[in-house]
Amino acid sequence: MSLTLGLGAAVSGMAYHQTVLDVVGQNLANADTHAFRRSRILAEGNPRPGLSPEQNRLGVAEITVDRVFTVGAAQLSESPLHFAINDDSFFRVRDFDGTTVLTRFGGIGLGEGGNIAAFGGRLLEPPIRIPVGQENLAIDAEGIITGIDANSEKQTYGQLTLVRVMNPSGLEGIGEGLYRETVNSGAVSEGRPGSASFATLISGALEGSNTDAAQEFTQIIVAQRAYQAAARTFGVGDEMLKLATNITQ
């Protein structure tokens, strides 16, 4: 019997449910951010064989926060050059520091030097260049970017390449919907939208956030009540210790 084992377990429960609220706050704040991927926080046990039951009652052992890469709902966009990726893949852009990063946010447009640029003016990788004076730029379901040239003829300028990583949760989120590959994200496979194992794009649309407000609010309720319960448990333990010290007055 340890004096403070139960108190420690109660505190770990409080700490965990406090962290839940932090993550929920981040998810809800981005409920309207295009292509935002929500995070999921879960308590996790640790395998500890061969210990007595008492030694195993330590409360919440670990907290894991994973980014969830389920596809968000597509929302119609005003630009025919916008697109939403309809599976778990990404496309590559060149970040300002010259490195290649991944994103899912299909809000592309005409950028610097006539190149197609993604969010914030980052150029596609590999780049797709549009000659001067082209109009009615659009992207189709296969990722082919077309336009009308000065002679009113339809021109094709290039096709978007999608990439898929082995373990998306291993990607490092660097903000603005950009992800950097790490040793944990694993092998990368490339393909054209609509080719084998890559879904077609939804053109003229943008992917919404995959935050589900109802789910997040449910989490708030659960976290709040569970926090309360853990705090109450702590209070009872404190009371019991007080009783123990008051056996002899």
Place this chain on the structure above:
Amino acid sequence: MIKGLYAAFTAMESSWRYYDLLSNNVANVSTPGYKREVASNQAFSDVLLSRQTPVPSPLSTRIQDVVGQIGTGKLLTDFTTDFAQGTLQTSGNEFDLATGRGFFAVQTPDGNTFYTRDGRFNRDAEGTLVTSHGYLVLNAQGGRITLPAESVTVDADGVISREGQAIDQLQVRDFTPGQLSRAGEAFFSATGAGVQVAGGVRQGVLELSNATLIDDLTTLLTVHRAYQANQTVLSKLDMTLDLAAGQLGIFGR
């Protein structure tokens, strides 16, 4: 007098151990795959009587009879795991798996195999199916499971397939209750290999904890009050002893 003290003390001690258990249940109310612990009380007097050998002296025999009747001490003898299914939560994630029967088998880097209902799996960088700790998820033959990068489906028997082609099958083992022992919040060690079960696996669903705040907090109140009551008894006995040992027979009052 001394028997009463001891009875009250053991009751307090067992209340405190029960409190530890409840506190752990409450803390893990959101831990996927957590199986709550329950305790059963046993009157301490029964244990005492069954362990003591009869004493021939008439006086001792009389005292022993009294113990059998008034023994209010108690002992938490039995911690058991409630294996009831936890709440199922639909997540839609490809590798959130729940099973209504049996346990998934995972292997830690030191080669130990554990069984769990915590079905949060994922591919690692090499496409191996691992838990969020990075432990291997075992297939029916006890080996690792290697997956393509593209999405796969998992059927009720734990067979993983891609476009109708079976890739591998998850190990889902069931055990008789006595074969499993707790080895951490959501993990169990087993004696014996168990039997592969079919028909309970669900994809995109996560089994949460089976601890419920209502049950555990209600029990907590009972435990708290029992502790308090026994503390009062101890205090009163202490006062009585004080009178007997300290006040009785003082001359000159």
